[in-house]
Every structure is written in structure tokens, then in C-alpha cells.
Amino acid sequence: MSARFLPAGDSAIAVEFGREIDLNINNQVAAMRTVIEAAIDEGKLKGIVELVPTYGSLLVVYDQLAVGYAGLIEQLKILAEGLEGVEISDREVVEIPVVYGGEYGPDLGIVAQLNSLSEDEVIKRHSEAEYPIYMLGFVAGFPYLGGMDKSIAAPRKQTPRLKIPAGSVGIAGQQTGIYSVESPGGWQIIGRTPLKLYDADREKPILLRAGQSIRFKPITEAEYEAMTE
Amino acid sequence: MKIKVINGGMLTTVQDKGRYGFQASGVQVSGVMDWQAAYAANLLVGNDYGSAVLECTCMGPELEFHEDCLVAAAGGEPKLTLDGKPAEAYSAIRVKAGQVLKLSSMSQGMRGYIAVAGGIDVPEVMGSCSTNLKLGAGGLDGRRLGAGDVLSTGEPGTDAKEMLSGLKPCRRLQRTHAHEDMRIIRVVLGPQDDYFTSGAIEIFLSRAYEITADSDRMGYRLAGEKLERQIDGDMVSDGIVFGSVQVPPGGEPIIMMSDHQTTGGYPKVATVITADLPELAQSGPGTKVSFRAVSVEEAQAAYQEKLGQLEAAREVFENSRPASAAAGAALSGYGIKHYNVKVAGQQFEVSLQPVITRK
Numbered sequence: 130m131s132a133r134f135l136p137a138g139d140s141a142i143a144v145e146f147g148r149e150i151d152l153n154i155n156n157q158v159a160a161m162r163t164v165i166e167a168a169i170d171e172g173k174l175k176g177i178v179e180l181v182p183t184y185g186s187l188l189v190v191y192d193q194l195a196v197g198y199a200g201l202i203e204q205l206k207i208l209a210e211g212l213e214g215v216e217i218s219d220r221e222v223v224e225i226p227v228v229y230g231g232e233y234g235p236d237l238g239i240v241a242q243l244n245s246l247s248e249d250e251v252i253k254r255h256s257e258a259e260y261p262i263y264m265l266g267f268v269a270g271f272p273y274l275g276g277m278d279k280s281i282a283a284p285r286k287q288t289p290r291l292k293i294p295a296g297s298v299g300i301a302g303q304q305t306g307i308y309s310v311e312s313p314g315g316w317q318i319i320g321r322t323p324l325k326l327y328d329a330d331r332e333k334p335i336l337l338r339a340g341q342s343i344r345f346k347p348i349t350e351a352e353y354e355a356m357t358e
Numbered sequence: 359m360k361i362k363v364i365n366g367g368m369l370t371t372v373q374d375k376g377r378y379g380f381q382a383s384g385v386q387v388s389g390v391m392d393w394q395a396a397y398a399a400n401l402l403v404g405n406d407y408g409s410a411v412l413e414c415t416c417m418g419p420e421l422e423f424h425e426d427c428l429v430a431a432a433g434g435e436p437k438l439t440l441d442g443k444p445a446e447a448y449s450a451i452r453v454k455a456g457q458v459l460k461l462s463s464m465s466q467g468m469r470g471y472i473a474v475a476g477g478i479d480v481p482e483v484m485g486s487c488s489t490n491l492k493l494g495a496g497g498l499d500g501r502r503l504g505a506g507d508v509l510s511t512g513e514p515g516t517d518a519k520e521m522l523s524g525l526k527p528c529r530r531l532q533r534t535h536a537h538e539d540m541r542i543i544r545v546v547l548g549p550q551d552d553y554f555t556s557g558a559i560e561i562f563l564s565r566a567y568e569i570t571a572d573s574d575r576m577g578y579r580l581a582g583e584k585l586e587r588q589i590d591g592d593m594v595s596d597g598i599v600f601g602s603v604q605v606p607p608g609g610e611p612i613i614m615m616s617d618h619q620t621t622g623g624y625p626k627v628a629t630v631i632t633a634d635l636p637e638l639a640q641s642g643p644g645t646k647v648s649f650r651a652v653s654v655e656e657a658q659a660a661y662q663e664k665l666g667q668l669e670a671a672r673e674v675f676e677n678s679r680p681a682s683a684a685a686g687a688a689l690s691g692y693g694i695k696h697y698n699v700k701v702a703g704q705q706f707e708v709s710l711q712p713v714i715t716r717k
Contacts, residue, residue, distance in 0.1 A: 135549035138629030139657035141599045143549040150594055162382075181381045181597035183621050188597030190378070193632075193661065198654045265384045266595060266621035269493050273595075309384070310493065327383075329483050329495050335383035 132161070132209040134202050140178075140193050144205060147185040150275065155263050156217040158182045159340030164208045165189070174204060182339040183264045184273075220261060220342040225307065227256070227298050227345045228353040229320040236317035240283045240300055254278045255319065256345040260305065264339045270309035270327035272337050277305045289315035296322045298345065320345075323356035359427055361474065363507040364458065365420040369575075372478050372497035372509075373616075375408040376600075377486035381620040387600065388488040388496065391469055391575060391616050391639035393632075395433040397668050399473035401675070402430035402450045402529045404518035407668075409477035410487035412503070414470045415575075416642075418461025419503055421472070423453045427511065428475040428518045428528075434467015434640040435533075450521055450528035467640030475518035479510040491575075492617065517676065529675050540566060541641055543634045544652045544660065545603065550593065550625035554605070558585040562627060563649055567611065571643040575617040578638070580647070584609025585627065595621040601630035601638075603649075613638065633660035 133145040144161060147154035162182050168174035176196030181188035191201055229252045230237040241248045260274040267273075282303045290313060293299075297308040299316030308314065309326035322345075326336045337343065348356075373396070376389025390396040390413055400409050412419065418436060423429075431438055431447045438445040439460045445451050447470075453459060461470050480487050480497055489497025498507060520526040551559060567582035585605050598604070602614040604624040613630060614622070615638075630638060631652065641647065652660070 136546050136629070136654050137549050137597070137599050137626070138546050138601050139631050139654055139661060141597070141629075143596060145549070145596075148593055179379050179381055181620060183596040184594040186596045188381075188599070190381075190599065193658045194665075198658065264595070264621065265382060266619070267384055269380070269383060269385045269495075271384050334484055335380065335385075339382065 131213075132157075132206075134205060136198070137188060139198075141188055141190045142198075142202060142205065143186050143188050144209065145186040150184050150263065152261055152275065153217075154185045155261065156220075156340075157212065158185065158187050159220075160212050160217050161187050161209060162340065164211065165205070168204075168208060174208075176201070183266070220340060222259060223337060223341050223343045224346050225298075225322050225324060225343050226348040226352070226356065227320040227322050228348050228350050229255075231350065233350070233353070234298070234318055234320035236283075236286075236299075237319045240281060240317050240319055243283050244281055246281070251281050251319065252347055254281050255300075255305065256347050259342045259344050261342045262337055262339050265335070265337065268310050268312065268327075270335045270337065272307065272309075272326070272339075272343070274305055274343065276342075277303055279303055283317045285315035286317060289313055290318075293318060294321065296324065296326070298322060321353070323353050359474075359476070359511045360424040361509040361511065362422040362424065363419055363503050363505060363509065364422055365460075365505055366503040366507070367414045367419040367461070368417040370412055370414040370419045370503040371489035371491070371501075372410050372480050372487055372503075373413045373489060374410045374487045376616065377484055377488050377490065377496065380484050381597070384620050385484060386490055386492065386617055386620060388490045389486070389600075389616050390471065390488075392433055392467075392471070392636040394636040394664060394668070395469070395640075396471045396473075397665075398448065398531055399430045399432040399471040400477075401668060401672055402432070402448070402531065403428045403473045403475040404515040404521070404529075404675075405473055405475065405477050409473065409512075410480060410497075411474075412472040412478060414461060414472070415468060417463055418470050418472070420458060420460040422458050423455060425455045426522060427453050428514065428522045429453050429459060429472065430529075431461055431470055431472050432531075433470035434464035436461045436470035437463050437465055446530075448533060449530040450518075452522055452524075452528065464640075468642045469639055474511045475514035475522070476512035479512045490617075531671060541637055541645060541647045543638055543647045543649050544631045544657065545601075545628035545649050546631060546654055546657050547628045547651050548626070549596075549629075551627050553587050553589045553593070553625035554627055555586045555588045558587070559627070561585065562611070563651055566646045566648050569641055569643050569645045569647065573643055575615055577615050577618060578613040578641075580611045580613065582610060585611065587625070589625075592623055593625055595623040598622050598626070599629060601632070601635055602626045603628045603630065615639070631657035631660060633657065633664050636664075 135143045146157040178190040298320040301316040376387040483496040494500035567580040572579040
């Protein structure tokens with residue numbers, strides 16, 4: 130798979146590995162980000178402002194006063210060529226504790242009913258799968274996840290809720306996701322995690338990272354309360 | 359030093375160069391819309407380029423200063439008063455304790471910048487003072503300024519103190535910039551120009567597009583001839599930059615501005631060059647723009663020329679000695695009127711006559 134190097138104006142280059150949602154392509158994006166970060170740490174690559182990984186491409190934002198366009202592309206090409214034939218290692222799995230149902234997951238019953246399953250079976254199927262984080266976006270800390278079992282899919286609510294608490298775990302169509310900040314939204318809410326995906330006051334404000342995978346772990350309300358104290 | 363907000367104006371926020379390093383996590387960059395004006399305002403009061411300033415839209419704030427301090431405003435030709443009497447933009451202003459500075463309106467643009475010597479002092483959030491209204495973070499508690507708010511400022515630099523005490527004349531910059539009815543905005547094509555037909559690219563680069571009322575710090579929606587695609591269907595989301603020109607299925611472009619989302623799923627036909635973002639930032643609804651394609655190298659040269667004018671002005675102001683020939687030439691584009699020269703311990707005020715005018 131060869132990468133394309135496309136200008137995104139005078140201060141960024143989009144390194145494109147593919148234009149579809151595909152785990153192999155996304156693994157290439159994650160690997161490219163890792164090798165660029167390593168090159169920066171080793172002092173071999175200068176002038177990089179930040180890297181924005183998405184489904185199929187990595188946006189490399191650079192300081193045009195510190196590094197030239199043509200020279201940077203050459204350096205990025207060498208790094209991309211080094212990725213070819215490299216086995217992409219397994220994704221790091223982050224465990225997300227979730228209390229399912231009840232006041233924390235008011236739509237669990239709806240999702241169960243729509244799929245003719247018991248609530249426990251929805252919880253089992255939702256918490257068994259491993260969900261690759263393709264990218265973060267939309268709002269701070271929000272992960273775009275793949276890998277949900279189609280047998281627990283559910284359409285968005287007809288009328289979106291005005292306020293969904295941060296940490297809410299929901300289903301929309303064939304996707305599952307976690308609200309990283311309080312916001313309005315139409316997802317079917319099946320549970321809530323006590324973890325803060327975004328906390329401006331924390332040393333590391335954002336919990337998750339593109340390239341990881343997550344797994345949901347069912348917990349009790351008592352465990353939830355204990356973790357939020 | 360404290361500043362009391364008597365009236366927050368239409369939309370006044372604390373901004374700096376932006377919050378970089380967290381777009382991978384979905385946090386927008388934010389930051390000033392017009393980097394050139396924000397730099398100029400900071401330069402006038404002796405601040406670093408990236409110091410936090412107040413950015414206001416259309417109608418600015420009314421501010422009461424609790425101590426003597428040095429202030430400057432720049433941008434879309436802001437109209438200022440100090441205790442009701444007209445004051446000059448693009449000039450450092452000595453404000454006395456208790457005086458009220460009001461930025462009433464913009465005579466030639468959309469946005470004004472107010473810099474205070476020492477910078478606006480708000481806690482850094484994820485490495486930046488910029489206000490992110492969507493996230494409710496940064497700046498003054500993540501929100502716009504309102505009546506009753508109190509702002510703190512940092513420690514002024516030596517030059518600012520000397521200007522304030524009258525030891526040095528106040529710094530001034532004179533803009534030679536006149537807005538045309540049709541504004542030419544330069545772009546670099548891509549990253550997804552291949553989604554569009556060659557006819558569409560030709561249309562994009564030749565027809566006029568009007569900035570609609572549906573335009574703000576997040577993005578400018580344009581009205582004009584629709585751009586036809588040769589690759590149908592949605593693309594998967596990818597990264598966005600300030601200036602990305604994305605085209606939804608309807609075919610009319612949207613330019614992403616400083617509060618843009620970090621990612622988006624519409625193909626991006628082109629990116630506005632950094633040098634022309636200030637022009638765009640000062641263009642309001644109803645303005646017609648026309649796009650021209652340049653290479654990345656041309657775009658970078660244009661940015662470095664504009665930045666060079668301000669850097670040259672900084673050099674002259676800070677050193678208070680005659681400018682080098684190169685600095686002098688760069689300065690003339692900015693039309694510096696006065697600067698201070700110290701020869702054998704004696705102060706002279708020197709005028710520079712512009713010999714080069716900007717495009």
C-alpha cells in the first residue's frame with residue numbers, strides 16, 4: 130500500500146493511505162503517526178506542529194518557517210517506505226467500565242426490544258466485542274469506534290435529548306460510542322462509564338488515542354459510585 | 359493590572375495563536391481569525407506575537423482600566439474612543455487609570471483586536487489562552503466577555519513601560535491597505551481536488567462567490583456556481599485546517615475558519631493560503647471573493663513576506679536604530695510613519711516614506 134502526499138495549504142500535508150473505513154488502512158495511519166513521533170523524539174524531524182490521524186490519512190501540520198515543503202515530503206516518504214512490510218502490532222486494549230441500564234442507560238430496554246433480545250444478552254454482546262478506535266473528533270475526546278455486533282444495532286431516537294451526560298455509552302445505527310462531554314444527542318443510551326474521556330484539569334486531558342482498541346466491562350451501580358468519588 | 363468590562367460588545371473573546379497539539383483528540387485550534395492584525399496590535403504594545411489579545415466582531419467592547427497602561431487596537435479599521443474622544447487605531451495609546459476605551463465599530467472589516475501591554479492574563483488550557491466556545495474552555499472561563507467581567511493583564515515589557523512614561527514615543531503603524539470590491543483570495547488546490555471535474559475547478563478559480571450571512575468563526579458559507587463532482591458518494595472524515603475549502607453535496611463551498619471542527623467528511627477542493635486569511639477574516643457577509651491557485655512555495659513566500667514586514671517593524675522598534683536596507687524596504691509596505699532613533703545618546707524621531715505598496 131503506497132501513501133499519497135497531498136498539500137493541505139501551505140502549512141499541512143495530508144498523508145493518505147486510503148479513502149475507506151478499513152482496519153488495515155487505519156493501522157497504517159497509526160503506524161505512520163508512531164514513526165513520525167519517534168523521528169521527532171530522536172531529533173531527526175523538525176518543524177512538526179501536530180499530527181491528526183483519521184480513518185485513512187494522517188494530517189501533518191508543520192511550521193513553514195522551520196521546514197520546507199519539498200524537504201518535508203521527502204522525509205515523510207522515507208518514513209512511509211519504512212512501514213512497508215512491517216507487521217502492524219496488535220492494538221493496545223483500554224478497558225472502559227460501564228454500568229448498563231437503569232438511570233445510567235435508559236434506552237437499554239429499547240435496544241433489547243428492537244433486536245428481540247434480553248437486556249442481559251445486549252450487555253453480553255456489547256461488552257464482548259473489541260472496538261478499534263479509528264480516530265477522535267467531533268468534540269474533545271470523542272472516539273470513532275468500529276466493530277459493533279450488528280445484532281444489537283438500533284436507530285437514533287426520533288427526538289434527540291437536549292442533554293446527555295458525559296460518559297454516556299450509546300448506540301446509533303451500527304455504531305457504538307461514548308459521549309466525551311455533555312451534549313445534546315440522539316443516540317440510544319445503554320449505559321455510562323465513570324471514566325472521564327476529557328478532563329481539561331488532568332495532566333493528560335484526553336483519555337483515549339486513535340490506534341487503540343477499547344473493551345467495555347460491565348460494573349454495578351455501587352462500583353460506579355465508588356469510582357466517581 | 360485589572361480591566362473591567364463595561365460592555366462585552368457583540369462577540370469578544372480572548373484569543374492567541376491557537377491551541378495546537380490536541381486536534382488528534384478532537385479539540386479545535388481556535389485562535390485569532392486575523393493573525394496579521396493580532397500581531398500588529400501586540401507589536402504596538404511591545405508584546406510577543408503570540409500574546410493573548412481580545413478579538414471582537416463588528417461591535418467591540420467598552421473597557422475601564424484600573425491602572426495606567428499601554429493599549430493598541432488593530433484589524434478592520436476599528437473606531438476607538440478614549441473617554442468619549444476619538445483615539446487612533448494602529449497606534450499605542452497611553453491609557454490613564456479610570457479611563458474608558460470603547461471600540462464602537464469597524465469601518466472596513468469584521469474584526470478588531472485589542473492588545474494590552476503584558477498581554478491578557480488567563481490560565482492556559484492545553485497550552486493556549488484561546489477561547490473555545492464549543493468546549494467552554496480557555497480564555498475567560500471558556501466564554502465571551504460580558505458586562506461586569508474583570509480581566510487581568512501580565513507584566514508589561516521594558517519598551518511598553520518607556521512608552522507609557524513618555525520616555526519613548528508611542529509606536530505607530532500605518533496601513534496602506536485598501537479593500538477592493540472584489541477580493542482575490544489565493545488558494546493551494548487539494549487535498550481532494552480530484553473529486554471534482556476539471557470544469558468545476560475552472561469555475562471555482564474564475565467565478566465570484568459571495569460570503570453569506572451564515573458565516574462565523576467556524577466557517578464561511580459561500581453562494582455561487584455549484585462545483586460538480588466526478589467522484590460521487592461520501593468520503594471518510596479526514597483532517598481540516600484553517601482555510602480548508604470543503605464542498606458538501608450541494609456544491610457550494612464552505613471555508614473553514616479558526617473555530618473549525620478538527621475533521622470533516624466533505625472533499626476539500628483547496629486551502630486558502632495563510633497570507634490571505636487576514637483578508638478573508640475581515641470580509642463579511644455580502645463580500646464577493648474570487649479564488650486564484652498558487653503553488654505551496656508561492657503561498658509560503660507570500661506568508662513570509664507579510665510576516666517579514668511585521669518582523670522588520672519589530673526590529674526597528676526594539677532596537678531604536680536605523681533599519682537595515684532590507685528591513686527598510688519591507689517596512690515601507692506597512693507604511694511605518696515614525697520611529698525612534700538613538701544616536702550618541704540623543705533621541706531622534708524619523709519618518710519613513712512608503713516606496714512599495716502591497717498588492
